[in-house]
Amino acid sequence: MTDCIFCKILQGEIPSKKVYEDELVYAFYDIAPAAPVHVLIIPKEHLCCLNEAEPAHKALLGHILLTAKKLAKDLGVAESGYRIVNNCGENAGQTVFHLHFHLLAGDTFSKLV
Numbered sequence: 461m462t463d464c465i466f467c468k469i470l471q472g473e474i475p476s477k478k479v480y481e482d483e484l485v486y487a488f489y490d491i492a493p494a495a496p497v498h499v500l501i502i503p504k505e506h507l508c509c510l511n512e513a514e515p516a517h518k519a520l521l522g523h524i525l526l527t528a529k530k531l532a533k534d535l536g537v538a539e540s541g542y543r544i545v546n547n548c549g550e551n552a553g554q555t556v557f558h559l560h561f562h563l564l565a566g567d568t569f570s571k572l573v
């Protein structure tokens with residue numbers, strides 16, 4: 461998608477601080493961290509949000525969660541704990557419409573649910 465910020469990051473048109481990359485996903489530090497550790501994990505395929513995910517994306521979605529687990533370990537927060545957040549749509553506060561999962565850690569978080 462030409463006007464998508466995260467697609468531009470994937471194409472290297474907008475710089476980002478890479479944490480991890482493989483054939484399916486890219487992970488990078490959030491530009492406005494909401495916690496000491498704040499990483500975004502995105503699929504290389506452009507999906508606006510979870511609403512666009514189909515059964516064909518099952519492996520990709522599983523891979524994203526396992527990547528989050530791996531990065532939590534690599535970043536040294538697996539034991540202390542971390543939170544994975546996906547905001548889907550306006551009411552959830554989604555601001556960038558390329559599917560992404562926040563990996564938040566290094567702090568304690570108030571519980572919404």
Ligand code: 5GP
Pocket residue numbers: 465474476477488489490491492493500546547553554555556557
């Ligand atoms: P959302 O609010 O859509 O769930 O999350 C979007 C996230 O993307 C926000 O936490 C915001 O700080 C981050 N973000 C927006 N633009 C950029 C950017 O150009 N670079 C990086 N690294 N993060 C960005």
Ligand code: ZN
Pocket residue numbers: 461464465466467468506507557558
């Ligand atoms: Zn995109």
